[in-house]
Every structure is written in C-alpha cells, then in structure tokens.
Amino acid sequence: MALNLPLPPHLSARFGTDATGELVVDGSREEFAEASTERLREAVLRRVGEIAASAGRPVQLMVSDEEGDWLLVVHPDGSIGDEEPLPEGAGDEEAAAPVAAAPVAAAPAASAPASAARAAGAGQETPSAPVTLLPRPAPERESFLYVENPRPDRAKQGVRGALARAGIPLAPSAAELRERAELDAVSRHWAGPRTIAIVNGKGGANKTPTTALLAAVFARNGGAGVLAWDNNETRGTLGWRTEQDAHDATVQSLLPATDTLLSAGARTADIGHFVHHQNADKYDVLRSNPTMLATEQRISSEDFDRLHEVATKFYRLVIIDSGNDESAERWLRMIDHTDQLVIATTALGEHAEAGALLLEALMQRDAQSARLARDAVVIVSQSERTGPASDVRRVAAGFEPLARRAVTIPFDPEMHGGRLSFDTLAPRTRRAWLHAAAAVAEGL
Template sequence: MSNDGASEDLTTPEGRRQAFREMNPAAGARDTFLRPEDETTFRAERGFRGFLARLGFNMEPSAEEVEERQWRRLVGTRLNEPKTISVVNGKGGANKTPTAVLLSAVFGRNSGDPVLVWDNNGTRGTLGWRTVQGPHAAHSMDLLAAAPRLKEVKVGDPVIHNYTHYQPEDCYSVLRTDPTLLASEQFINAENFDELHGIVSRFFALTIVDSGNDESAERWMRMIDHTDQLVIASTTVEEHAEAGALLLEALAKRGGHYAELAKNSVVIVSQHQPHGNREQLDRIAHGFSRLARSVVTVPYDAALVKGQIRFEQLRPATRRAWLHATAAVAGALHD
C-alpha cells in the first residue's frame, strides 16, 4: 500500500518497486544480525585463545591478533591500476634483496593481485640466487628481446611465465638477471627500462624493483621516474643508514615527484647481528623518522643470512615484523 492509502498498481514495474519499498523498513529501523564491516572483535584463531575458541568458548582475539588482521586487510587491498615499488639504498649489503623478496612474499600471500619482483641490478644481482628458479633459465635480457612481440599478447596470457620464475610457496614471480654475465652484456638504458616496465605492468598489478647500487645508472634513474612508492632498505650498520639518509635528502632537494617520493617513503631497518644493540636500532629508526613517512624495524633472523628466502622459514617474530613493514608500505601506496 502507498502512504496515502491508495492501492499500488502491481501490474507495473514502478508499482511493484514502490510496494516492495513500503514492505521493508528503512535503514536503521531494526536491529541487524550482521556485524559492521570494520568489526575486528570476532573469534580468536591463534594461540591459547584460538584453542579455546575451537573448543566452543566465545574467545575474542588478542590485541596482537587484531592488529595483524588489520595489517593483512591493508596489504590485501586491491589495486585499481599497476603500481611500482622500488627498494633502494646506494650501499651494497644494505638488505635490499631480502627486503624486496619479503615484501613480495607478504603481498603475494595476502593479496589477489599478481606480484613481480624485478632485479634491476646490472652488476651480478643476487635476486635469482635468493629465490626459486622455474623450469627455465630466462632472465630480463630474454624478456627485453621478446618485448616487441609481447606487446600484442593479451593480458593474462601465460606466455609471461616463460620469462619469470614463480615462487609457489609465497605466490609471487621473479624477473631475474643473469649473474654469470658481465654488466656490459646486460646493459639496460632508459629506453630499455621503459620497454620492460611497460611489459611487466601489463601482466602484474604490483612490481617491486630490487635496485642496484649505482644511483647514476640510466636504469636506476629511470626506475625512480616510474616509482609510485619508495622503500629505503637499511641495516643497523651506520654506513647503510647514512647512505639511505643521503639518498632521501638528495631526492627531497630535487623537488617535484622526487621530493614526494622521499616524503612518502617507508624505511625498513633490519637488525644485522643476532644480538644487536637495541639502542643503536632505535637511534637509526629515530634518525630516519624526520626524513620519511614511517620507519619499521625488523629483528635479526638467521634464515635471511644466506640461501633461498621463504616466508615460512622465518621465526614468528620476524614474520610479524615483515607483515607490519608490508602494511606500512601498502598504507603509503594506497594513500
């Protein structure tokens, strides 16, 4: 019935819609059994609380579990367009490759978006050594050679897997360099980088670039031009921190896009010794806080010293720290 008491004509679409609207209460007029979308106080899944919840007790998650769920939700937020994250530090050994790998692993495990980590180091990059090789030995120079014909390939075509190496445990792909080749044999100029970036951006929603150490190289500078989110990797070695800080200051002075990257950057400081100095870690983190959007610290983990990197091999505290670090990057990327 309509509000004025007249019968609706149920033979017409508009009459049926009006009758349906009047049958249903307005929003907020009744209690709902549904939880708000942002509700986080539901049943625990982890630890002793999770054990009791599985026995049937109504146990809410701990504050730590709620925080981790919020981080995963942030990391899992879908991208509206392809984005590029660059992991940088001009000093060798500053933890760039482990940082790029673990950011890729956390995004890969928690997002439905296809993720690629790309070795942009022309001088024997180690990304290929720290990750699983696929059923072929292809690398970035092979992809560059194939780029002209791949431009016509439809997005989603599995041909891209002939050039990248999928990591089945952590759900991301790797574009390797060939560490057996001299730098002169895998030279990438600005035009080459543009071509490669155009190809990978067609197939991957998120590209994480593991940069080289030469900040004057064409491939490094062009990488920065394509970067949407900057990540400074550092350890608690003072020289690594100083190199990262100098880079942020130099970008800030250049203004424009570079200054915005520096201002919105995320710094990830990894403890480089098993029994590191907490005061030193805090001092470095505090020093970066004046230069960057946010700073996250990561504890030492023997699983990252050498060999292939797999997320599940890390200690629980390290996994939590890398989830936190990736959430910080995701938050900056989506803002």
C-alpha cells in the same frame, strides 16, 4: 586418584611462543611441551581440570602469555569461565519492531450546497463531476537488502582463541585486531598496477631480502600478480636467492621480446618464458645476469620503459630491487615510474647514512622524487645476532623526521645467505614483515 592439595590451590600458567609452557601448582612447577601452541594450551587446561575435579570445587588460574595476564575459572567438570565480566545480552538479536501500516485517508464528504442541490433537483439531472483517484503512498518499511546482522567477533589466536573455540565468547585481543587489519591491508587489490622501488646506494644493506620478502607477503595474502624485478647491472643476486624455473631467462632475454608481449595477441602465460615462479611464496622473479659484466648489460631509459610496460601489463604489483648505481639510466628511470619508495638498511652506520643521504638527494631532484622521499618507508633489519635491538630502534627513530614510516625487522639467520623463503622465518620475523608490508601498502 585424589591429589593432596590445599583448598583452594594456587594455580598459574605461562605460555611461550615456542609451544612450551609451565603450570605452577602451589609453588610446584610442571613443564609442558607440545607440537603446537594450541595443543600446549589444551594440555595445560586439561591438567587444571583434573586438579579442579580432585579438589571438588572450581579453581582459579592466572594465565600469562603474549597478550597479558588474566584470570580464568576452571570447574570440576572441565568447563571454563572467564573472570572478566561480559556485556549483558551479548549476541542476543534485537526483535524487529513491527512496521505500522500507513493510515488510509477517508473519502471526502460531499459539501452541503451540493447535497442541497441534489435534493432540490426535482428530477433534473445534474452531470456528476469526474472523480480523480489520488495514488496512496506505499507504507513505510525497512529494506530487505543490506540488513546487517553480523556475528559476534570472537578471538581466533592465543589462549583467547582456544577458549573461544571451546564456547567461551571472548573478543579478540588488541594484538590480534592489529594483525587482522594488516592482513587486510596487504590483501587489497588496486585499480591499476603499482610499482615499489627498494633502494640504498650501499651494497649489503638488505635490499634483496627486503624485495623478496615483501613480494612474498603481498603474493601470499593478496594472490597472484606480484613480480620481483632485479634491476641491478652489477651482479644482482636476487636470482641466486630465489627458486629457478627450468629455463635460465633474465632481463636480457625479455628485452628483445617486449614487442611480442605487448601485442594484442600475447597471452598471460607467455610471460612464464622469462620469469621464475616461487612455488611456496607465489610471486615471480625477473632475474638479472650476475655472470655478465655491467658494461654488457646496460639498459637505457627507453629499454626500462619497455620492460616496465611489460611488467605492469602482466602484474598488478612490481617490486624492484634497485641495485647500487644511483647514476645509472635504469636506476633513475625506475624512480620516475615508482609509486612507493622503500629504503632498505641495516643498523650499521654506513648503511643507514647512505639511505639518509639518498632521501636528501631525492628531495632536491624533482617534484616526483621529493614526494617519494617524503612518503618513503624505511625498513631497518637487525643484521647481526649479537647486535642489540636498541641499535635497530635507534636507527629507525633517526629516520622518522625524513620518511613517512620507519619499521624494524629482528635478526633471523634464514635471511642471511641461501634461498629466501617466508615459511622458514621465525614467527616473530614473519609478523615483523607483515607489519612492514602493511606500512608499505598504506602508500599504494
């Protein structure tokens, strides 16, 4: 049924991040809601194709999404064209230039005196000189190995990704390229184990969520071999906020078994008796015992060394939730074993000030601690729904002179109380944690 639309109709579409959007046709607004952002874009583009078919001519569509504003042309047959000019010959393969054969050197002619001597020999035989054949060099050619013929890079996300899958050769946006680079950074494996310490002397500064969610990002992208270790002797809650296996083992259970686990006969799976695997997020948790008094679970420097030796034998990446007592032997020994320091804080003044004072104190402790402080990453989380985002950015900016990087995490109710699970976070929170983990990975 033909639509009574003026020609050409004025069309614009806006896509949200929650699988809802709208199409405006000459001022008339049509709202869309789908199960996914990809289905949303397909529904809107299908509707615009109907409008183009009804108009009997191509129509222009202004698209607005998280990547910006840009124009498309939608034809009556439903095909879609990009208004942005594409490079000529994009994707064409260059014809391989023929390899010229190397010229063959002619045999040297006999010298004139030698010819004359042979002619005047009058039957006298002259012994011929031995002929030495020099090897001819092989003709130059291109190697068959390491011939790069990469496929043209195409967008995979957003509207550009949907159009690329439909056959329109759109390149990735700058935002998609940044995300790809950060995914690559957190997926790498290093030569030898690495230890990350999550620190702040003030309780409630978001150390435990930072430990668990960084572990989830590294394990989900880089594969197994990530341990989150609760090094807290004053009611550490990492075990409460993560999955528990069929056993109830803690650090105190592991300590008497260190000799056995460090022996040549220990098997990789033996560590499973003492840690708790996170099925969805792919990392393991070494719990403390929050039901015991601190005086009953002191760990000496020597004990920590043994525990760390076990951890780095079985895991490629160890992320330690430090606890709050910066004077404890286990806390100070943790710093000695750390490769990358992370200050966890919220936008609250007392949390941020405690983190800053800790960095300044470490600068004075020794050379190793000073290096860690200078190269630290600060992760500032918005702890209150009503707190302005400007507070988080202000705190992050305040740490920039003290640390290597300062990044921010938006408010997310899934981070406040209950079990921590990466899948339950909002998309923008997951993206922020990927950005934070990539900043940490730079120091490993």
